[in-house]
Amino acid sequence: MTEINDTPHDEIIREDVLDDDNRLTDEFVRSVSDAVSDNDTTLAQELVNPLHNADIADLFELVDSDERAPLAAALGDLVSADVLAEMNEHVREDLMDALDASQIADLTEQLDTDDAVAIIEDLEKGEQQAVLAELDAEDRAAIESALTYDEETAGRIMQREFVAVPEHMMVGDLIDYLRKNDDLTTEFWEIYVVDPAFRPIGTCQLSWILRTPRDIAIADVMKREQSLIPVNMDQEEVALRFQKYNLISAAVINDDGRLIGMITVDDILHIVEDEASEDVLLLSGAGDGDINEPIRNSYIARVRWLIANLATALVASFVIAIFGAAIEQMVALAVLMPIVASIGGNAGTQTMAVSVRALAMNELTRSNTRRIIGREFRIALLNGATIAVLVGLGTGLVFANPMLGGVIAVAMLINIVIAGFAGIFVPVMLDRLDQDPALASSVFVTMITDTMGFLAFLGLAVGSGMVSL
Amino acid sequence: MTEINDTPHDEIIREDVLDDDNRLTDEFVRSVSDAVSDNDTTLAQELVNPLHNADIADLFELVDSDERAPLAAALGDLVSADVLAEMNEHVREDLMDALDASQIADLTEQLDTDDAVAIIEDLEKGEQQAVLAELDAEDRAAIESALTYDEETAGRIMQREFVAVPEHMMVGDLIDYLRKNDDLTTEFWEIYVVDPAFRPIGTCQLSWILRTPRDIAIADVMKREQSLIPVNMDQEEVALRFQKYNLISAAVINDDGRLIGMITVDDILHIVEDEASEDVLLLSGAGDGDINEPIRNSYIARVRWLIANLATALVASFVIAIFGAAIEQMVALAVLMPIVASIGGNAGTQTMAVSVRALAMNELTRSNTRRIIGREFRIALLNGATIAVLVGLGTGLVFANPMLGGVIAVAMLINIVIAGFAGIFVPVMLDRLDQDPALASSVFVTMITDTMGFLAFLGLAVGSGMVSL
Known part of the structure; x- marks a missing residue:
């Protein structure tokens, strides 16, 4: 991707352009915006000229979406193929909508195959064909051949230029x-x-x-x-x-x-x-999670997940409904329920995050799964015992009800141990079924910890004779 | 890190050694383990000899912890400095405990400064001094100078060998x-x-x-x-x-x-x-999250988080306690409470994950914070409206109580919008206060969504006159 002339401008970048974290400052972004809205293209170009391609790309990501087309028009040739290659795909798509096929073809011809493919693969089928038709025969052949491989495979990210x-x-x-x-x-x-x-x-x-x-x-x-x-x-x-x-x-x-x-x-x-x-x-069910993604896409990705979560929350509600009579007798149970569910959910999420990363890094294999389960079980016992003592004592004292303290302590211990198992079993099972453990694990783990937490707590309350059904 | 003789063995690796995901197979790991426990060092070395250094390091990570020292003894020189450099730090520390200072010094002298520093910085102070004393003057000076820089800075990860x-x-x-x-x-x-x-x-x-x-x-x-x-x-x-x-x-x-x-x-x-x-x-509050970390460390990291979570869960319980009388009148409120909290928490987590990643990637700056808040607000409105309609209709029908359906619908909408704001405000504020947004965001966000969810739901139930306090 780096070309010899990646940064054609040897000028020193002014101090107020980049902040300590190497991000474009708000002042700089606004000064460019202002120049563009004043139609002062000379000033806009003067300001942007010393920037690295990656920073020019960042500039487009930082301005409001309706400022992007005028900014591109003002900057002209400064928006090179390399700038487009560095740009967030959603922002790039916005800009490309304003270009015709031959302009896109001209830009992509300046890039290595991998970068050209990254730009062309995002176009709609018809637009893609139009751009390909404009390319010279050699580039077209290289890109068409790259497009025959599946997305996110080596064939798409490789370049054909090598020695x-x-x-x-x-x-x-x-x-x-x-x-x-x-x-x-x-x-x-x-x-x-x-x-x-x-x-x-x-x-x-x-x-x-x-x-x-x-x-x-x-x-x-x-x-x-x-x-x-x-x-x-x-x-x-x-x-x-x-x-x-x-x-x-x-x-x-x-x-x-x-x-x-x-x-x-x-x-x-x-x-x-x-x-x-x-x-x-x-x-976390945030889908693509890109802050430049169109709102419609983000909405669809996230609401789907919230609806799935709704379905699993219903299971927990169902468990509570079974114990409705018990709650009517002792409203303290309703007060304490969120504590059992929340801590259990958290313990499950901890183990799950560890398992998901270990699976992604190929560190968790058949050879050590049993050992890791043993390890998580011991951590869960320690965590469960600690929290059980704290919550049990606190509840016993606040409600002046040692029995209630005992019930919630045992429920916490049970739920945290279950959470530990769920946090590792669910991702490992999904992985063995060739599913992405990160995608579905948290719905299942939360459902298990919520449901089992309520069941253990309310069930023990009834079982201990404190309340009846 | 790569040396010309990084892989001194040109032999072809047998097919059953690595699986499709390029991980050592369980069968292979067990055959080496068996050879070691049979004291058959010749076989163990023969099996391991063709492996890449990175795979030898993986082998140590995959066997049980009490098998690691015997494995190292059996493999002898195959456990080179480069193998140690590739190894998980916790596993390496285990192994290094068995070595004396001069052996460690011999190993580190074969490495580039950055890798040598990575090994020596993990040693305890006394051990560190002993190893440094064994190094030749030039290496010692280079490593001592590297150790004067803070951990996780450029000074620690740079090498002093360059042209x-x-x-x-x-x-x-x-x-x-x-x-x-x-x-x-x-x-x-x-x-x-x-x-x-x-x-x-x-x-x-x-x-x-x-x-x-x-x-x-x-x-x-x-x-x-x-x-x-x-x-x-x-x-x-x-x-x-x-x-x-x-x-x-x-x-x-x-x-x-x-x-x-x-x-x-x-x-x-x-x-x-x-x-x-x-x-x-x-x-997720999983601390270091390394499956090879000593259990004691994992316990301390995680339980601290669970206790923090307990404190925030108490706030939510306190809100419920205020509405105890209302719940006694209508136990359906207790049944539905987890739905409001769970979906709200989820919506908050989604926005939070997006914000935390965008901050980490330097994509969310002062220039676009306002736009991103506007974006998240619109997504939250869409999500909130969708879930409100679903939950409201469902509740109204199941409980044959349209008023209850209305109350939970409005509560859901309010909580999801609050979740959207919390999911972006909390990480951005922590970032501006120079805190790591990933570290503390989720405690605050969950506390806000739990508390506001219960407050909105139970408060509206009372405010609508459905129940009284």
Whole structure:
């Protein structure tokens, strides 16, 4: 993604442009907005000119949505293809709506395949066809071929620009080859060594080449390749490979084992961030969770989750309804109910968050599931005992009713232990059923802790003879 | 971190060793365990020998904790410094307890400063001094100097091995310099160009050097440096710079602007993952959330949170207690209460997760806070109206009480709108007070939605004249 001329402007950025956290300041954003609304395009361009592409992209995300089109018009060529590549997809879609197919085609032709695909894959089918028709034959073929792979797989995020050489080549010949071939990419961190069938057999860091005399064969410098990425591999899996093996770039192969692309770590950084964020957002049912997403999409994603939650809350209500007579006899039960449910839910969420992350990081496997369950059980016992003593004593004293204190203490202990089990069983089961544990776990865990909490508390109250049904 | 001989074994890894997700299979882990418990070190080493260092580290994480020391003893030299560097810190600490200071010193001397520091910083003070005393003078100075910086800052994660050259140097001279100096690092992706005071003025990707004729000056190839990392910068901030500017490596400078270290993206990948995971875990109050953490630590982290939650649950109980008389008159109120609280809590959590991630990613700034609040308000209105209609109609029908349906509908709408505001205000306020929004937001948000939910629902029930106090 980084081009030699990524930042064409060597000027010093004024101090009031970026704050301590490297974000555009409110004052700066407003000064650009004002220039645009005053139709002072010269001033707007002067202000934005020193910015890095990533900051220009941020600027579009920070202004109100109705200011984006005028801002783009005012900035003109400063809104380069690289700026679009850096931009939040929803904001980019907004802007692209104003462009025609040939303008979009011109922009994407300046990008590496992976960035061009990221822009084109978001277009509607008809628009996509129109843009593809405007591209020159080579770019069109590369992008069409990328689009044949599933979204979020290696085939979509790889670039087709890479350097591959035969193993008998000498270091000196390689350097000459790189100097003489103007149409090679300038952006690569490793070269791949391939056999005559173009299957990768090794990888060579550029630093190793630079530190080796000209008359040594590449085969003697390279590391044998162990981390080939099949083109259909899910991007989350690709990211885990990069993390596990500390990769900077990786060769992508097709079903025949031929080298067809390269994935670089700068793109993986965004995927790691996205996938980890996705888990926070999925666990809370916030859908895509992007602050630039259209309101309609956010509404649909979230309300669906709230309705699912409503269904599970009904189960808890049903349990309470069974004990209606008991509550009428002792309203203190209704007062204390939320404590049992809330702490139980929290304990379940803790274990669930730990399990979901461990599953996502491939740290929780069949080999250690039993040990981890044992571990969570012991933590739950400790937590449950602590909370039971606190709540039991407090309740006994406040309501001057030791029996009620005993009942809530035992109910808390039971519910926290159940919460511990639920927090690990539910994600592990979903994972074994090939479902995303982050997506559905919290509905089930909360339902279990709410229901079992009320059942234990109200059931024990009746069982102890304190109240009757 | 990657060494040329990172994977010293070119053998093909047997198919049953790694599963489809690239995790060690249970069968393989058990076969190694069995070999160790049979004292068959030859077999154990034969099995483990073909593995990548990262997989050997995983093996230690997967076996039971009491099997780890015997496994290390059986594997001998296969447990290299690089394996330790890849290992989960808690598992590594377990193992290191069995080693004496000179053994630890021998291991760390084989690592780059950043990895050596990562190992030594976890040792207890006395042990740390003993290990430092065993190191040779140069390594000791480097590590002691790294330890003077705060944990989780650039100074801790940078390595002191990098390549820096003056700007008048020609490409050809640079290549000769790299070939002739054996004590230079072999692991670098970019070189830094410095002025006579050793202040970085530019960065040069190795690919640009390899594609340029020998007689061109480095100054004509380099990109002017814009992303210098101050040595005291927080690692989360460093990671954001890498993501924003698509960096592969970055120069670290001291207060005088002198180049003192280099951070590479492979280490950043782990930080991005950790920081994003941290947010999931902090939001759920699961502390460190590491499945290898000692039980005692997990217990302390989690129970503290549960007790905080208990305090906030008491506020909700207090509200219910005020309305005790109303609940005695109509037990349906107690039955329906958890629905109001649960859905409200969920709606708040959704907005909160979105806000916390947007803050962490520097996407939510003073410039767009007002717009995002407006956005969340509109989503909350839509969600609230939808849920209000569903719950209101359902309640009215089930309890044959239209007034009760109306009361719960209005209460739901109010609580979901309040939840939307709380979900964004609480994290933004904590952020402005320089607190971590992920750490404390959910206690406050849940307290607000629980309390306001009960207050709205029971208050409206009384206000409508359906019940009295």
